Amino acid sequence: MSKILVIDDDVDMCLLLKRFLSKNGYEVTLAHNGKKALEELENAEPNLVLCDFRLEDIDGKELLIKIKERYPRTPVIIVTGYSDIKVAVDVMKLGAYDYVTKPLFPDEILLSIKSALQKSATKQENVATVIMPEDDSKNSTKSKTITSGQYIFSDSPEFKNILKQIDLVSPTNYSILIYGESGSGKEAIAQEIHKRSKRKDMPFVAIDCGALSKELAGSELFGHEKGSFTGALNQKIGNFEIANGGTIFLDEVANLSYDVQVALLRVVQERKMRRIGGNKDIDLDVRIIIASNERLLDAAKKGKFREDLYHRFNEFSIEVPPLRERKYDMMIFAKHFLKLTNDELSKNIKGFSPEVEAIFKTYVWPGNLRELKNVVKRATLLCDTEYIMPTVLPFEITNFTKLQFGEVSEEATSNLQVRQADPAPPVATYSAPVLPEPVFTKQLEINEHSLKGASIDAEYEMIVEALRKANYNKSKAAKILNVDRKTLYNKMKQYKQFNSDL
Structure with missing residues (x-):
């Protein structure tokens, strides 16, 4: 539940906002002057501040400056009864997220709050990077x-x-x-x-x-x-x-x-x-x-x-x-997110195992940096060793290609929640998980000059390549291969039958 600090010397307005925001799922703390507001900021650590521009003991600009100096990542929405373009520009330049005028409209203030919280949550994900040769x-x-x-x-x-x-x-x-x-x-x-x-x-x-x-x-x-x-x-x-x-x-x-x-x-x-x-x-x-x-x-x-x-x-x-096209940038992002999460959780995870690095570089990351950050945060929380191991990664990442081809058994997926909640600690005899490489675990028993065998191999490679290009979207892959979606599904089903017969 997101925490909101409401700062306003109008007691009735504070209570009105508290009731309204509480009904919409927010935890609300009130402050009726600037001094109390700074105390609540330190004690409550809110995710967002809703601040009146005119307070009895301090000017809204001055309070905004103090808030941004101490808590630069906390979004601040300024509320005022005066519609003045100069004031609006000034507070935006000082770091306010938004500027709204009284009387407040429920839809308007709720939209501004949701937008501010969403942007605050994703700021650390909006990164761009490059690497040296x-x-x-x-x-x-x-x-x-x-x-x-x-x-x-x-x-x-x-x-x-x-x-x-x-x-x-x-x-x-x-x-x-x-x-x-x-x-x-x-x-x-x-x-x-x-x-x-x-x-x-x-x-x-x-x-x-x-x-x-x-x-x-x-x-x-x-x-x-x-x-x-x-x-x-x-x-x-x-x-x-x-x-x-x-x-x-x-x-x-x-x-x-x-x-x-x-x-x-x-x-x-x-x-x-x-x-x-x-x-x-x-x-x-x-x-x-x-x-x-x-x-x-x-x-x-x-x-x-x-x-x-x-x-x-x-x-x-x-x-x-996209992130999947920046394979060697991957670990720069991952290490950055690991450092942030270590600080947040007061942990000291040193890094990632070679197996995890291989998985990260092979996975397609449809959610890009946002997904990578969430995976690193979750793995850091679950990790009880010096390095993050594959056992604390989500099941759908370590078994990505198998899931795409429907090769993971129902029993394995039914045990997913249990395994994620209580991961087994890594042992000395640990072997790396199956990475998203070719699906066949055995070679087809055919003569190397067999036309049928060559056709199967070529067809399989084309399908895998098309799936990769389409970010494993089967409809897009079917278009790349110039076949309909049903044909593609039938081909994938055939490969599963071949594999089970061997």
């Missing part, structure tokens, strides 16, 4: 990491191409399109572009478009005027206006509704916007960086995304490769 003299991969804010970079040829692109495009005002799977570090790239640009001293505002409801998306992005729709009891300043002069990052932009895309097109073309219900144009000087895990041109052809908007955004594009 292999050192032949030592027959090992040598890496050098460089920190940049909360992100990790390293000095190696594979990522230098992206860093060169960042250096090249950062000083410009080009709109940038970043492609990459969920959890691959797209926001890290956007942050780095902003830090290296002329706008680095202005706000950087990141929006997860996938978390915006259709009803509230326009208001969140562009703001609204008082009385512009039912429930609009006060003026709201949108994120584009808050980011004015700086950079706005729109993650998973393809999730925006068609109506919002139309309004966004005007912003990109004319650099002007209107709040919902407003009749006055607001000039914008904001750099737009967007990200997507799907090809926007393909989405445009399917009618999900406006093609003219795609062409407006596509002034410069950057590709962030």
